[in-house]
Amino acid sequence: MTDEIGDTGGHLSDDRPLLQVEGVTLQYRTREHRVTATYRVSFDIERGDRFVLLGPSGCGKSTLLKSIAGFMKPAEGRISLDGLPVVRPGPDRMMVFQEFDQLLPWKTVRQNVTYPMRCNGVSAAEADARAVDILEKVHLSKFVDAYPHALSGGMKQRVAIARAMAMRPKVLLMDEPYAALDALTRRRMQEELLELWQNVGFTLIFVTHSIEEAVLIGNRVLVLSPHPGQVRAELDAGGFDAASQTTPEFQALCRRIHAMLFDPECHEGAVPKETAA
Amino acid sequence: MNTPQVSTGFGRVQSLAGTRRRPDRVHAVLPPVTIGPIEERLPLWRLIWDLAVVRRIVVILLIAIVWESYARWLDNPLSLPTLTETLQTLGSDILNGRIPQRLAVTLRILLVGYGLGLLMAAVFTTLAVSTRFGTDLLSTLTAMFNPMPAIALLPLALLWFGLGTPSLVFVIVHSVLWSIALNTHAGFLSVSETQRMAGQTFGLRGLRFVIGILVPAAFPAILSGLKIGWAFAWRTLIAAELVFGVSAGQGGLGWYIFENRNLLDTAGVFAGLITVMIVGLFVEGVVFAAIERSTVRRWGMQRSQ
Numbered sequence: 300m301t302d303e304i305g306d307t308g309g310h311l312s313d314d315r316p317l318l319q320v321e322g323v324t325l326q327y328r329t330r331e332h333r334v335t336a337t338y339r340v341s342f343d344i345e346r347g348d349r350f351v352l353l354g355p356s357g358c359g360k361s362t363l364l365k366s367i368a369g370f371m372k373p374a375e376g377r378i379s380l381d382g383l384p385v386v387r388p389g390p391d392r393m394m395v396f397q398e399f400d401q402l403l404p405w406k407t408v409r410q411n412v413t414y415p416m417r418c419n420g421v422s423a424a425e426a427d428a429r430a431v432d433i434l435e436k437v438h439l440s441k442f443v444d445a446y447p448h449a450l451s452g453g454m455k456q457r458v459a460i461a462r463a464m465a466m467r468p469k470v471l472l473m474d475e476p477y478a479a480l481d482a483l484t485r486r487r488m489q490e491e492l493l494e495l496w497q498n499v500g501f502t503l504i505f506v507t508h509s510i511e512e513a514v515l516i517g518n519r520v521l522v523l524s525p526h527p528g529q530v531r532a533e534l535d536a537g538g539f540d541a542a543s544q545t546t547p548e549f550q551a552l553c554r555r556i557h558a559m560l561f562d563p564e565c566h567e568g569a570v571p572k573e574t575a576a
Numbered sequence: 577m578n579t580p581q582v583s584t585g586f587g588r589v590q591s592l593a594g595t596r597r598r599p600d601r602v603h604a605v606l607p608p609v610t611i612g613p614i615e616e617r618l619p620l621w622r623l624i625w626d627l628a629v630v631r632r633i634v635v636i637l638l639i640a641i642v643w644e645s646y647a648r649w650l651d652n653p654l655s656l657p658t659l660t661e662t663l664q665t666l667g668s669d670i671l672n673g674r675i676p677q678r679l680a681v682t683l684r685i686l687l688v689g690y691g692l693g694l695l696m697a698a699v700f701t702t703l704a705v706s707t708r709f710g711t712d713l714l715s716t717l718t719a720m721f722n723p724m725p726a727i728a729l730l731p732l733a734l735l736w737f738g739l740g741t742p743s744l745v746f747v748i749v750h751s752v753l754w755s756i757a758l759n760t761h762a763g764f765l766s767v768s769e770t771q772r773m774a775g776q777t778f779g780l781r782g783l784r785f786v787i788g789i790l791v792p793a794a795f796p797a798i799l800s801g802l803k804i805g806w807a808f809a810w811r812t813l814i815a816a817e818l819v820f821g822v823s824a825g826q827g828g829l830g831w832y833i834f835e836n837r838n839l840l841d842t843a844g845v846f847a848g849l850i851t852v853m854i855v856g857l858f859v860e861g862v863v864f865a866a867i868e869r870s871t872v873r874r875w876g877m878q879r880s881q
């Protein structure tokens with residue numbers, strides 16, 4: 300799709316997308332099978348994007364995110380960040396997981412946030428200043444010295460987000476971070492994430508199976524079909540906020556995505572993928 | 577869809593298969609102060625009885641009463657001296673330095689053996705987490721040696737190292753090593769995938785990953801390995817000293833017990849046994865409990881009783 304070779308000689312690094320996923324096929328082995336999770340998936344992510352990977356379970360969206368994080372090598376295709384191929388996990392792609400146990404229970408909230416920075420050569424004073432700043436932004440200033448076991452699920456996820464953000468990664472990866480939260484908390488967290496994006500400005504890749512969440516969070520939504528995951532569509536979803544969830548535009552987009560995913564009659568944009576590439 | 581539906585808004589369907597429409601009920605909620613105290617302080621005796629120490633002391637007092645009265649009734653100091661007599665011997669032997677000196681000998685050997693065992697366990701488990709052959713090596717060796725009572729190796733130790741401290745240390749290392757290595761390795765394996773992946777995204781690899789993520793995450797298991805190892809080592813050492821007797825004029829606590837038996841000083845035997853118990857309790861109840869409180873309990877990785 301996109302040709303990575305610069306069309307403008309001078310400002311190559313600025314014009315090039317931040318993250319490129321080109322024809323990525325992912326396979327993993329179970330005890331008896333080799334399972335293809337995604338098949339020749341391609342997309343580009345630009346700086347400042349809130350890019351959502353959306354699909355039903357089994358579409359390989361989490362696997363795709365893990366391979367962007369560097370936990371998994373593609374069987375085919377390539378993933379590059381800032382023009383460099385992704386080979387292993389690293390602090391330029393911090394990840395927020397769905398599970399609450401992603402925090403280190405032996406460290407306080409503050410230490411959880413500073414630890415990855417300290418591992419990567421940020422000075423103690425600098426790490427502490429960044430931690431205080433980001434914890435205030437996620438409304439956890441009162442809990443800096445608490446241990447994770449004393450926090451609620453939503454608070455743990457906020458710490459995980461703060462920990463990732465404080466590293467100032469090139470891209471922040473979030474793997475269904477709100478799936479295990481109750482509905483009310485989830486809503487608050489979604490709004491807070493958008494607020495944080497407004498205030499701080501970062502590039503986000505967000506995995507979800509909720510269409511509403513995808514449309515609310517993302518400015519781009521990549522719709523994946525299941526078994527194996529293939530790109531069904533890449534849609535623009537910018538301009539929605541928490542207040543616009545009841546608008547006809549928001550609901551129309553949700554319905555359109557729903558039809559793409561679940562309605563066998565829907566042929567919108569459906570090109571027989573087998574012939575591609 | 578053609579299933580019956582309750583429509584929303586004003587044109588609501590009257591009832592759906594037998595549910596009766598009832599009027600809404602809205603209540604005023606009382607402010608909390610008018611309801612009375614929501615949090616009440618528990619009575620003092622309840623708070624005291626909740627202290628494990630208090631309950632333990634009561635148990636010990638009961639045992640002491642039973643012992644004293646039975647020994648008085650039996651009136652045979654050669655087979656069962658009274659508690660008071662035993663405590664007198666214990667007190668005087670502590671004051672005249674016999675017990676402290678013997679204890680020091682025992683503890684020194686114990687610490688050397690325990691430290692050496694710990695070090696070897698660290699090497700084995702590091703090997704086991706980093707290579708598959710290391711895993712196989714550790715599991716095979718553990719399967720072979722863990723069921724073997726350390727004391728059974730004592731004859732062999734005597735042949736190899738002769739009569740003296742090295743033999744005792746060898747036996748202790750054997751009794752400590754496998755339980756610590758086994759528990760630590762099991763602990764490493766049970767560290768959640770999420771925590772591992774989190775550590776990797778921080779850029780941690782190799783030994784930094786083991787020390788930064790695996791060891792603290794597996795600390796509850798490691799600590800229980802340390803406790804089991806300590807218990808094995810303590811028992812093994814006392815038993816070995818009993819069998820072994822004295823070496824180079826330096827007997828340990830086991831030798832103290834054996835010596836008093838030879839002198840038919842039963843109160844002295846009991847004094848030695850009580851010392852063994854007290855040291856065991858002290859390490860379990862004070863040393864390990866303090867470590868637990870400041871680590872796994874504090875981190876919420878283990879619940880408190």
